[in-house]
Amino acid sequence: MNTKPDMPMICVKDLYKNFGDLSVLNGMSFNVNRGEVLAIIGPSGSGKSTMLRCLNFLEEHDGGEILIEGEPLGYRVLEDQTRVRQSEAEIARLRSNVGMVFQSFNLFPHRNVRDNITMAPISVKHVAKNEADQRAEMLLEKVGLIEKINEFPSRLSGGQQQRVAIARALAMEPKVMLFDEVTSALDPELVGEVLTVMQQLAEEGMTMVIVTHEMQFAHDVSNRLMFIDSGKIIEEGAPADILRNPASARLQEFLHRFRTSFL
Amino acid sequence: MFDVFLSNLPYLLKGAVQTIWLALAGVGVGTALGLFLGIISAMSGGLIAGSITVYVFTVRGIPVLVWMFLSYYMLPQLGVVIGDSYAVIGALILYTGAFVTEIARGAVLSIPKQQIDAAKGLGMQKYGMLRLVILPQAITMSVPPLLNNSVMMVKATAYVSVVGVWELTYAAREVVERTLAAFQIFLGVMLIYFLICYPLSIFARRLERRYSYEH
Numbered sequence: 322m323n324t325k326p327d328m329p330m331i332c333v334k335d336l337y338k339n340f341g342d343l344s345v346l347n348g349m350s351f352n353v354n355r356g357e358v359l360a361i362i363g364p365s366g367s368g369k370s371t372m373l374r375c376l377n378f379l380e381e382h383d384g385g386e387i388l389i390e391g392e393p394l395g396y397r398v399l400e401d402q403t404r405v406r407q408s409e410a411e412i413a414r415l416r417s418n419v420g421m422v423f424q425s426f427n428l429f430p431h432r433n434v435r436d437n438i439t440m441a442p443i444s445v446k447h448v449a450k451n452e453a454d455q456r457a458e459m460l461l462e463k464v465g466l467i468e469k470i471n472e473f474p475s476r477l478s479g480g481q482q483q484r485v486a487i488a489r490a491l492a493m494e495p496k497v498m499l500f501d502e503v504t505s506a507l508d509p510e511l512v513g514e515v516l517t518v519m520q521q522l523a524e525e526g527m528t529m530v531i532v533t534h535e536m537q538f539a540h541d542v543s544n545r546l547m548f549i550d551s552g553k554i555i556e557e558g559a560p561a562d563i564l565r566n567p568a569s570a571r572l573q574e575f576l577h578r579f580r581t582s583f584l
Numbered sequence: 585m586f587d588v589f590l591s592n593l594p595y596l597l598k599g600a601v602q603t604i605w606l607a608l609a610g611v612g613v614g615t616a617l618g619l620f621l622g623i624i625s626a627m628s629g630g631l632i633a634g635s636i637t638v639y640v641f642t643v644r645g646i647p648v649l650v651w652m653f654l655s656y657y658m659l660p661q662l663g664v665v666i667g668d669s670y671a672v673i674g675a676l677i678l679y680t681g682a683f684v685t686e687i688a689r690g691a692v693l694s695i696p697k698q699q700i701d702a703a704k705g706l707g708m709q710k711y712g713m714l715r716l717v718i719l720p721q722a723i724t725m726s727v728p729p730l731l732n733n734s735v736m737m738v739k740a741t742a743y744v745s746v747v748g749v750w751e752l753t754y755a756a757r758e759v760v761e762r763t764l765a766a767f768q769i770f771l772g773v774m775l776i777y778f779l780i781c782y783p784l785s786i787f788a789r790r791l792e793r794r795y796s797y798e799h
Contacts, residue, residue, distance in 0.1 A: 377704075377705055379705065409710065413707045414707065416707045417706065417707025420705075421702075423701065427698040427701060429699065429703075429716075431720045431721050440716055441703075441706035441707060444708065444712050444716060445706065445708055446707075489706070493707060
C-alpha cells in the first residue's frame with residue numbers, strides 16, 4: 322500500500338456545505354492523523370453526519386477542500402480557485418480508501434453475508450474470488466460472526482448486521498474508517514457488541530472518525546474529541562479535558578442536557 | 585356437447601399458435617424495450633428521461649386498438665409496407681413497452697437511497713451499482729407487475745382480429761360463423777387463452793422464488 326507517513330490522513334480545509342438556503346457546514350477545518358481516532362459529538366442538526374458524509378463524497382461540498390493523504394477528494398482546486406469535479410472513476414477510487422459504516426447498516430438484502438463482504442473487493446478491486454472469500458472469513462472471525470457467513474441480512478439482529486457492515490467496509494482495506502452514529506439504531510443491549518469491535522479496530526491502529534452519541538465510548542476510545550454546532554467546530558481537544566472541563570457555554574449546555582436526560 | 589369444438593380444435597390450435605407468436609414477438613420485445621427504457625429513464629435525467637416520459641404518456645393515453653388501427657392503416661399510406669402481422673406487432677411492442685417502462689423505472693427508483701450510498705461508499709461506479717445492487721433488487725420487485733402486464737398484453741392480442749389479422753379469436757369467429765355454435769367455441773377459446781396465460785403465472789412465481797431474498 323502506498324502510504325505517505327508525514328501527511329495527515331484527512332485534511333479538511335474551510336469546508337462549506339449548503340442544502341438550498343440552509344448552511345449546514347460553515348467553514349470547518351481540521352486534520353485527522355494516521356492512527357488517530359477522532360470522535361465528533363454535537364446536537365442533532367449540527368452538521369456532524371453531513372460532515373462525515375462529505376469525507377466520503379456522499380455529500381458534495383460547496384466550498385473548501387478535502388484531502389485524503391494529500392489527494393483532493395471530489396474537486397480539484399485550480400490556481401485561480403476554480404473547482405473542477407473529478408471523474409466518477411477517480412472519486413470511486415478515492416472512496417474505496419475510505420470505509421463508511423452507516424446508522425442503518427445498509428447491507429445488501431439480496432446477498433448473503435459472504436457476498437455482502439466479497440462483492441466490492443471482487444468487483445471494484447478485482448480481487449480473486451477465493452482470496453476475497455478467505456478475507457471475508459477472516460473478517461467474520463474478527464467480528465465474531467463466522468457462523469453467519471451464509472445467512473441473509475434479514476436473519477441477523479441489528480448488532481450482527483452492523484458488525485457485518487463493519488466487516489464489509491474493512492474488506493476493502495481502507496486507510497480510514499468513518500462511523501456515522503452506528504449504534505443509534507440498535508437496542509441498548511446490542512450496542513456493546515458493536516462498540517467492542519470498534520474498540521478493537523482502534524487498538525489495532527486504524528484511523529477512525531466516529532460521529533457518536535455514546536459519550537463514554539468517545540471518552541474511552543478516541544484520542545481527540547470535537548464538538549460541533551451549527552456547522553462549526555466549537556471545541557476540540559483531549560476527550561477527558563473536553564468532557565470534564567468544557568470551555569464553551571454551548572458545550573456546557575449540551576453536556577448538561579445530555580447528563581440530565583439520563584437521570 | 586363439445587363435439588363441434590373438438591372437431592374444430594386443430595383449426596383453433598393453429599390460431600392459438602399464431603396468438604402465441606404475436607404474444608412472444610409483441611410482448612417479449614415490448615417488455616425488453618420497456619425494461620431498457622425504464623432503467624435508462626431512472627438512471628439518467630434531462631432530455632433523455634424527458635423524451636422517454638413523452639413516449640410513455642403519449643402511448644399509454646391512447647387505447648391499444650387505436651394504435652393497431654393507426655399502424656395498420658397509416659403505415660402503408662406513409663409508404664411503409666411491412667405486412668399486417670408486423671404492423672400490429674409494432675403496436676403491441678409500442679404499447680407493452682410504455683407500461684413496462686414505468687414498471688422498470690418505478691422499481692429502480694424504489695431502491696432505497698441508503699443502498700446506493702452503501703455501494704458508492706464501497707467504491708462502486710454506476711454500472712457496478714446497477715448490476716450488483718440495483719437491478720437484482722428491482723427485478724424482485726417488478727416480477728408481479730410485469731406478469732400482470734404480460735397477461736394483459738397476451739389477451740390484448742385478441743384485438744388484432746378487429747383489423748383482420750388472423751389469430752385465435754379470429755379463427756373462433758370464423759368457426760362460429762360456419763357452425764353457429766358460439767357458446768361451445770368461445771367456452772373452448774376461453775380455456776385455450778387460460779392455458780396460454782397460466783404457464784406465464786407459473787414462470788413468474790418461479791422467478792419470484794429464485795430472486796427472493798427474504799429467507
